[in-house]
Amino acid sequence: MNKNTLTFIGCDADYAEADIVLCGIPFDGTTSFRPGARFGPASIRGDSFGIETYSPYCERVLNDIRVFDAGDLDLPFGNPQSMLTLTQERVAAFLADGKRPVLLGGEHLITLGAIRACQRRYPDLAVLHMDAHADLRTDYLGEPLSHACVLRRVWDLLGDGRIHQFGIRSGERAEFAFAAQHTHMQRFTLDGFSDVLQSLGNTPVYLTLDLDVLDPSEFCGTGTPEAGGVRFIELLACILQLHRVNLIGADVVELSPHYDPSGASTAAACKIVREILLQIKGA
Amino acid sequence: MNKNTLTFIGCDADYAEADIVLCGIPFDGTTSFRPGARFGPASIRGDSFGIETYSPYCERVLNDIRVFDAGDLDLPFGNPQSMLTLTQERVAAFLADGKRPVLLGGEHLITLGAIRACQRRYPDLAVLHMDAHADLRTDYLGEPLSHACVLRRVWDLLGDGRIHQFGIRSGERAEFAFAAQHTHMQRFTLDGFSDVLQSLGNTPVYLTLDLDVLDPSEFCGTGTPEAGGVRFIELLACILQLHRVNLIGADVVELSPHYDPSGASTAAACKIVREILLQIKGA
C-alpha cells in the first residue's frame, strides 16, 4: 500500500519516463504588498481535481502526455539567496535529465533561479513575460533581489532583445523608459504575441507568466491586484499557440489563494497550467 | 396579523391567481467538488430586495405579472431518489393547475425531476441547456444519478435532437463525442441561441440554466468555477428573447452563495430570475 500522494490531476508519470516535470517553489519572501504566494502550489494541486484532464480547446488529455509532479522544493524562510540557489540547482538537474520544467510559484523572484539554469544550458534563450508589472527596477528599497526587479536581473543575464513583455500596465516611469531601450514591451494588452512566436523560430523559449496579467475580475487571488488587465480568453488564445515554439521551460507565479475565497483564481490557474502542459512540444 | 412571509421581491400573488410559480429545491447531495447549492433559494429570496421590481431592459415590472412563491420543498438529506420523486410530483402538480414552474436550485440534478414531470405533460418537449459543463456522463464514479450526468438522463427520456446546449467548456472527451452524435452543442459561447429559438416555433420548451455558464468573474459563487465563460450581458441578451418561445418551465441552478462573500453572485442570480419571469409568455 502506497503512502498518500498528491499530484496535479493527470500528472502521475514516473520520473524516468516523464517528458515534463512540475515543481512547486513556495516562496514569497520579497513580496512588497500582500504575501501569500507560498500557498500557490498546494492550492493548485488540491483544486486541480475540480477541472477535467481533457481540454476541449486543444482536444487533448493530460493522461496522453507524461508529466511527473516532483512536489515542492524545501526552502528556508526569509532567505532569497538560498531560494535562488536551490531553484537553480533543481532546474539544472531537470534539464540535465532531459526534462522540461514547469514551475509553480511562489512569487516572481523564483523565475531568476530558473532562468539562470536555463540560460546556462541554452545561451540563446528568449523569454516570454506576461505580467501586470514591468518588474524592471534596478532595486527595490535598496534590494536588488526582489520580485519587483526580477526581469531586470534576467536582462542582466540575457541582454537586449531577448525579453518580450506583454500586458504591462504598472511600473515606475524609469521602468517604461528602460523597456523602450532594452526589451520588447507591449503595454496593456497581449497584441503581437503571435508575431513574436513567429519570429522566435527554433530559439529555446522560457515562459514566465505572472498571473496578475489577468484582470482582477478574473484573478483577484494575488498580492497586488491591478485593474485593467487582460481577459482569460485572451490569455488562453496566446497559450494555445505555444506549440509553435521550442518551449524549454515555464513558470506560473503569484497566485495567492487566500485572497480569493471563492476559489475562482485557483481554478483559473489550474486551467492555465493544464493548457501549458498540453502545449509543450514533444510531450 | 400575518406570520412573517419571505418571497422573491414582487412575487406576492396568491396561488389561485398566479400564472407562474417559484419553488426552491435546496438539494446538493451529489455535488462532487464543493457543496453549498442548498443555500441558493434562501439567498436569492433574501437578496432579491437589493434589486428593483422594474426591468429597464424589457421595461416591465414584476408587479404587473402574477407570480406565487411556494417556498422550498422539504427534502430528506442524502437521498437523490427521494428528491427526484418529490420534485417531479410538485412540478406535475403545478402543471396540472395550469402554472408555469420556475425552480431555484440547488444542484443540477434537480432538473431531472422537473423534466420528468414536464415530459409527461408535453411529450414533444425541447430543452435549452446553458452550462459550463456538458453533464453528459453515463455515470459518475458508478452513480447514474449525479449532477454530472443529468443531461444524459434527460437524453434517456427525450432522445436525439431535443437538447440544445450552449456555453459548454468542460467535460470528458467522451461527453463531447456523445454530444456530436446526440445533442446540439455550442461550445464556449451562446452563439446561435437566437436561431435555435426561431427553429422551436410552438414547441414546449424547458430552460435549464446552470449559472456556472457565466464567467467566474461575474459569478464565482458556485461549486465548480470554470474560467472562460460567457458574460452576463451575453446571457441577458439571450434571456431577453425567451418570449419568442413557448416556455413552459425553467430552472436556475448551482448558486452556492457562501463562496462569494461579496454577494455579487446572488445579485446576478436575482436579476436573471427577474428577467426570466418577465419573459414568460402569458404571464
Place this chain on the structure above:
Amino acid sequence: MNKNTLTFIGCDADYAEADIVLCGIPFDGTTSFRPGARFGPASIRGDSFGIETYSPYCERVLNDIRVFDAGDLDLPFGNPQSMLTLTQERVAAFLADGKRPVLLGGEHLITLGAIRACQRRYPDLAVLHMDAHADLRTDYLGEPLSHACVLRRVWDLLGDGRIHQFGIRSGERAEFAFAAQHTHMQRFTLDGFSDVLQSLGNTPVYLTLDLDVLDPSEFCGTGTPEAGGVRFIELLACILQLHRVNLIGADVVELSPHYDPSGASTAAACKIVREILLQIKGA
C-alpha cells in the same frame, strides 16, 4: 519627529501650495441594503501604496502635481442633515481657498453637500454622473435625504439639462420617466461621454462617480452590486478625457471594502482616484 501621517500615495503637498484637496466623507447612514461605505476613505488611503504614482496611461506622476490630503471629516453618526451641512461648509472653504476638491465617499448622499457648495460658487455648474442606479426618486420610504434620491435633490438645485447620467441600469419606472424629461441619461453604457465633454466647453463641471457603475466582476466591494455594468477600461477611457473640461470638483463614492476580501475593489478605486487627480486641469 513628525506624528504618523497617512495620505493617499504621492499626495503630500502642503495645503497652501496645493491645487487639489482630497477629503474623505466616511458616512453611510442612509444606505438601504448593505452599509460599509464609511470604511471607503481609510481603505483607499491604506491600499494606495499597492499602486504606483506613475500612470502609464497619461504618462504623468502624482508627484508632479500638488495634492493635499485633508483626511476625513469628523461626523456625528446617524444624522444625514449634519453630514450635509459639514460637507457643504468644508467644500465651500476649499473652493474659497482656490482648491479643487476631490471627495472620497462614503455613500452617494455626500454628493449633495458638495454640489450645494459648488453651485453657490458656480451657478452654471454641470454635473457628470456615472452610476448603476438612477438615484432620481422623490423620496425613499418617506425620506427625501437618501442616497437613492441624491440626483433628484441635485436636480432640485440645478434644474433641467444640467445633469448627464451614464451607465444607469437600475431604478423604478418613474425614475426613468423623470430622466426622459429632465436629465440626459445614457442607459447601460458610457456611450456619448466624449460628445458630452465636447458640448460642455468651459462650463464648470462636477463629476460624481458612483463606483457601482462598474460591473460587479470588477468592483464587487459595494453595497448594492448590480450585474451588467461597464468595464474598468471603458470607465478609464472616459476619465482619461476629463482634462478636456473645466473640472472644478469630483467625488468617488460607494466603495464598501469589507464586501471584497480580495482587495481588488479598493485597488480599482485607488487607480481611478489617481487617474482623476492626474486629469484635473491646472494641477
Place this chain on the structure above:
Amino acid sequence: MNKNTLTFIGCDADYAEADIVLCGIPFDGTTSFRPGARFGPASIRGDSFGIETYSPYCERVLNDIRVFDAGDLDLPFGNPQSMLTLTQERVAAFLADGKRPVLLGGEHLITLGAIRACQRRYPDLAVLHMDAHADLRTDYLGEPLSHACVLRRVWDLLGDGRIHQFGIRSGERAEFAFAAQHTHMQRFTLDGFSDVLQSLGNTPVYLTLDLDVLDPSEFCGTGTPEAGGVRFIELLACILQLHRVNLIGADVVELSPHYDPSGASTAAACKIVREILLQIKGA
C-alpha cells in the same frame, strides 16, 4: 397553498393565540464603528433551523409555548426618530393585546422605543441590562439619540435605581461615575444577577441584552468586539433564572452576522433567544 413563511424555529402560533410576539427591528443607523446589525433578525430566523426546539437545559420545547413571529418592522433608512416612533407604536400595540414582546435588533438604540412603550404601561418598570458598554453618555458627538447613549435616555425616563447593569467593561470615565450615582452597575461580570432577580419580586421587568456582553471568542459577530467578556454558559445560567421574575418584554441586540463568517455568533444568538422564550412566565 400558502405563501412562503419564515419564522424563528417552532414559533408558528397565530397572533390571536400567542402569549409572546417576536419582532425584528433591522436598524443600525447610529452605529459608530462597524454597521451591519440590520441583518441580525433575518440571520437569526434563517439559522434557527440549525438548533433544536427542545432545550435540555430547562427541559421544555418551543412547540409547548405559543409564540407568534411578526417579522420585521418596515423602517426608513437613516432616521433614528422614525425608527423610535415606529418601534414604540408596535410594542405598545403588542402590550395592548396582552402579548409579551421579544425584539430582535438591530442596534441598541431600538431599546429606547421599546422601553418608552413599556414604561407607559408599567410605570414601575425595572430594566436588566447586560452589555460590554455602559451606554450612558449624555450624547455622542452631539447626538443624544445614539446607541452609545441609550441607557442614559432610558434613565431619563425611569430615574434612579431602576436600571441594573451587568458585564460592563468599556466606557468613558464619566459614564462609570454616572453609574456610581444613578444605576446599579456590576462591572466585568454577571455576579449578583441572582440577587437582583430576588429583589425584583413582582416588579415588571424588561431585559435588554446586548450580545457583546459575551466574550468575542464566543460572539465575534458584532460591531464593536470588546475583549474580556462573559462566557456563554455564565450568560445562560442567568437566563435560566428569568422565570423567577415578571418579564414583560425583552430584546436581544447587536448581532452583526457578516463579521462572523463561521455562523457561530448567529447560532449562539438563536440559542439565547430560544432560552429566553422558554423562560417567560405564563407562556
Place this chain on the structure above:
Amino acid sequence: MNKNTLTFIGCDADYAEADIVLCGIPFDGTTSFRPGARFGPASIRGDSFGIETYSPYCERVLNDIRVFDAGDLDLPFGNPQSMLTLTQERVAAFLADGKRPVLLGGEHLITLGAIRACQRRYPDLAVLHMDAHADLRTDYLGEPLSHACVLRRVWDLLGDGRIHQFGIRSGERAEFAFAAQHTHMQRFTLDGFSDVLQSLGNTPVYLTLDLDVLDPSEFCGTGTPEAGGVRFIELLACILQLHRVNLIGADVVELSPHYDPSGASTAAACKIVREILLQIKGA
C-alpha cells in the same frame, strides 16, 4: 525520484511496519445544515505542518511511533450506502493486518461503517462518544442512515450499556429519553470520563470524537456550531488518559474547514489527532 506525497506530519512509516493507520473518509452527503466536512482530511494533512511533532503534554514525538497515512477513500458522491460499505471494508482490512485505524471525517455517519467492522472483530466492543449532539434519532426526515442517527444505528449493533456519551447538549426530547434507558450519557460536560475509562478494563474501545463537542469559540469550523461546549483543555485532559484503555480504533469527525477562515479549527483538530495517535497503546 518519488512522486509528491502528503501525509499528516510525522506519519511517514511504511504500511508493513506501521502499528496505526490514518485514513480519510471525505464524505458529507447526509449533512442537514451546512456541508463541507468532506474537506476535513485534506485540510488536516495540509495544516499539520503548522504544529510540531513533539507533544509537551505527554512528552512524546510522532516520529517515535509508526503511523502510516493511507490517504483518503475514493467515494461516489451522494450515496451513503456505498460509503458505509467501502469504509467497513477498508477498516476490516486494516484490522485484519493488525493495524489500529484512526479515521479522519467527513461527517459523523462514517462512524457506522467503522464500527460495523470493529464490532465483527471485537464483539465486546465499547464506544466512547464525544459530541454536542445526541445523534440518537430513529430516523431523520425518514432516513435511517443519517449523521443525526448514527449512534442509534451503533446501538442497534451493540445494544445497551456499550455506548458512553459525553458533552451532549443538543437533541430532541425523545433522544434524551432514549439515552436515559439505553446509553450512558453525560450531558453538557466531560465529567466522569476518567471513571468510565477505569471501568473499561481491557475491553476493546472505539473512540468517536465529533469535534463539535468543543465550544464554537474554540472550534467554529463545523457544520452545526452549538454554543456552550467543552473547552479544548478539558478535551485534551481526557485524551491524555486514553493510554489507560485498549483503544482499537478511533475517528475524528465534522471539521468543516471553510467555515473557519482563521484556520484555528483545523489547527485544533491537528493537535487532537497528534495527541490521540500518541496515546494508542503499543504504538
Place this chain on the structure above:
Amino acid sequence: MNKNTLTFIGCDADYAEADIVLCGIPFDGTTSFRPGARFGPASIRGDSFGIETYSPYCERVLNDIRVFDAGDLDLPFGNPQSMLTLTQERVAAFLADGKRPVLLGGEHLITLGAIRACQRRYPDLAVLHMDAHADLRTDYLGEPLSHACVLRRVWDLLGDGRIHQFGIRSGERAEFAFAAQHTHMQRFTLDGFSDVLQSLGNTPVYLTLDLDVLDPSEFCGTGTPEAGGVRFIELLACILQLHRVNLIGADVVELSPHYDPSGASTAAACKIVREILLQIKGA
C-alpha cells in the same frame, strides 16, 4: 491645515514631551507558516478607535499620559538583517532621548533588534516572554535569524537566568530541554508571573508579548494558531501588575489581522496595547 495623521487612539503627544514612543515594525519575512503580521501595526492603529481611551481596569485614561506615535519603520522586503539593524538603531535613538519604546509587530524576530539596543543601554536587562512557542531553536532549516529562534538569539546576548518564559505550549523536544537548563519556563500557563515580577526589583525589564500566547478562541488572527492557550483575562491580570517593575520597553507581536475577519483579534490587541501603555511607570 495639517496633513492627515493616524495614531493609536489617545497617543497624540509631541515627540519632545512624550515619555513613551509607539513604533510599528511591519516585517514578516521569516514567517514559516502563514505570513501577514506586516499588517499588524496599521490594523491596530485603525481599529484602536473602536475602544475607549479610558481603562476601567486601572481607572486611567490614555490622554493623561504622554505617548508619541512614530508610525512605522520603512523596511526593505525580504531582508531580515536590514530589518534588525534598522530596528536596533531606531530603538537606540528612542532610548537615548529618554523615551520608553513600545513596538508593534510584525513577526517575533523584530524583538531581537529591540533587545540588542536595550541590552547595550541596560546590560542587566531581564526579559519577560509570553508566547505559545518556545522560540529557542538553534536555527530553523539552517537559518539562525528566524522568528522560531528569536529567544535563543536573545539568550546568546543575555545568558542564563535573564529570560522568563510563560504560556509555552509548543516546540521541539530540544527546546524544552534547553529551557530546563538556561531559562525560566512556565509551560502552558501564566502561573508564577507575579512572583517573577516581585523578584525583579529594580532590574530594567523588557516585555515581549507574542499574542499567540492567547488561546486561538480569543485570538485567531495570527500565523500559527495553537490550541490550548491562556485566556485574555488571565493575560490582562498579568499586564495590570507591570507597574510593579521597571519596564523600559515592550513589544506586542504576531497579530496577522487578515486571518480574523471579525476584527476581534485586532480589538484584543488594541486593548492590550492600551493597558501596557497605562502600566508604564513614570508615564
